[in-house]
Amino acid sequence: MKILQFGRFYPPDMGGIQQVMYEISEGITKNGHQCDVLCSNTKAVYEESQFEKYTVYRTSSYGIVLSTSISPQLIYKFWKIHKKYDLIHVQAPDPLSFLALFLVRPKAKVVIHWHSDIVRQKKTLKYFMPLQTWVLKFASRIICTSEKYASSSPFLQKFKEKIEVIPLGISNKSFIANEDNVQVIQNRYKNKKIIFALGRLVSYKGFEYLVKSAQYLSDDFIILIGGTGIQKDNLLTIIKENNLQNKVELLGYLSEEEKNDYLEACFLFCLPSITKAEAFGVVIVEAMMFSKPIVSTNMQDSGVSWVNENNVTGLQVDPKSPKQLAIAFNKISNDKKLYEKMCKNSFHRYTKFFTREKMVTSLIHLFKSII
Incomplete structure (x- = not known):
């Protein structure tokens, strides 16, 4: 099979979808098929990158507007190369x-x-809906990616x-921590219990x-948040106004190697x-691969509450509740047997549901069935 994977960006520009695109291209090519990538660059330059058995085409971009890369060249490049492929695999949402x-x-x-559905850009969604349909x-x-999202998305019914x-x-082959760095x-952090979080600051x-949950935690904990984004100044203000400088730290951008080290070093x-x-x-x-308990929010219609199984791999709390977050942290911390059980269950759930091999095998089976 010859497959073209279509998405906004590709590593080394990192993010959840970019990571998945990488896993798909690597996994499919290792199974004897071609899986090239067409995406936007993060700068106004066209680039081609040759990986071991596939090519990544990065088209010139003039910036991001409403979470969409402005890259007219991407449409032209797609027109030029699309006939080479048996299947086009598009990562959505991506209006371009x-x-x-x-x-x-x-x-x-x-x-x-x-x-994901388009959630934040509600005003522009009505103009995008005809194209999406x-x-x-x-x-x-x-x-x-989950039964829960498939059944709840109003656009897919x-x-x-x-x-x-x-x-x-x-x-998990590329997720290895350096023990010295850990x-x-x-x-x-003086062997405090590290609560680690990672993502764009949006x-x-x-x-x-x-950040606010730190008000309800003892000095035995430290909250570390990795990532960059437009909410940084707001978070720093909250930290300062609540005198949480000794309890919360924004780490900024983390390389893949640094991310792995913090995932290994953290308590949960x-x-x-x-x-x-x-x-x-x-x-x-990623945290499950490091056998870490998870505390997440129980968001209606999101697959997150399926990924993190409540009272098995971690705990779920209501969104926007600093107190509930703190209670969950303390519950896991105060019960050694519970902590050890969740560590074990976390890695077990990763191996059962979330390996690259399982995903790629399912994708190849699906692709073959429709070509």
Whole structure:
């Protein structure tokens, strides 16, 4: 099979969907198929990158507007290369990819990988809806990452016969911590219990509520948040106004190696997101690979509450509740047997549902069935 994977960005530009795209291209090519990538660059330059058995085409971008890369060259490049492929695999939501499909109308089969509804841009959604509906009609299949999201998305209910549920998966081979660095981190924070969180500093991630939870925690804990984004100044203000400088630290950008070190060093991982824009939580799976208990929010219609099984791999709390977050942290901390059970269950759930091999095997089976 010759597959073109279509998405907004690709590593080294990192994020949950980018990580999954990498796992898909790597996994499919290792199974003897071609899986190239077409995406936007993060700068106004066209680049081609040759990996071991596949090519990544990065088209020139003039910036981001409403979470969409402004890259007219992407549409032109898609028109030039689309006939080489048997199947187009589109990572959604991505309005630019949808526009390219509409304009080019490839004869190859199209599969939409539905990671999330468009949640935040409600005012512009009504203008985008006709294009989105056209693409969903045009597609041969729609992949959802959890049963919960597939059944709750209002945009997918007319297309139930096209839906396949395939959980996201990642390989643990590249997720290795440096033990010396881990020890340095733990020493730096005087062996306090590290509550680690990671993601873009944007409103739907709910980091402000995690910061505020520090008010209800003893000095035995330290909250560390990795990532960059527009909410940084707001979070720093909350930290200062509540005198939490000794309890919360914003780490800024973390490399993949640094991320692994913090995942290994932490006591538990927290995902405090507040809307279904957090549809799955790939970062939870990464924490599970390191056998960490998870504290996450029970968001209606999001797959996060399926990924983190309540009272098994961690605990779920209501969104926007600093007190409930603190109670969950303390509950896990105060019960050694519970902590050890959740550590064990966390890794077990990763191996059962969320490996790259399981995801790629399911994708290849699906692709072969429709070509």
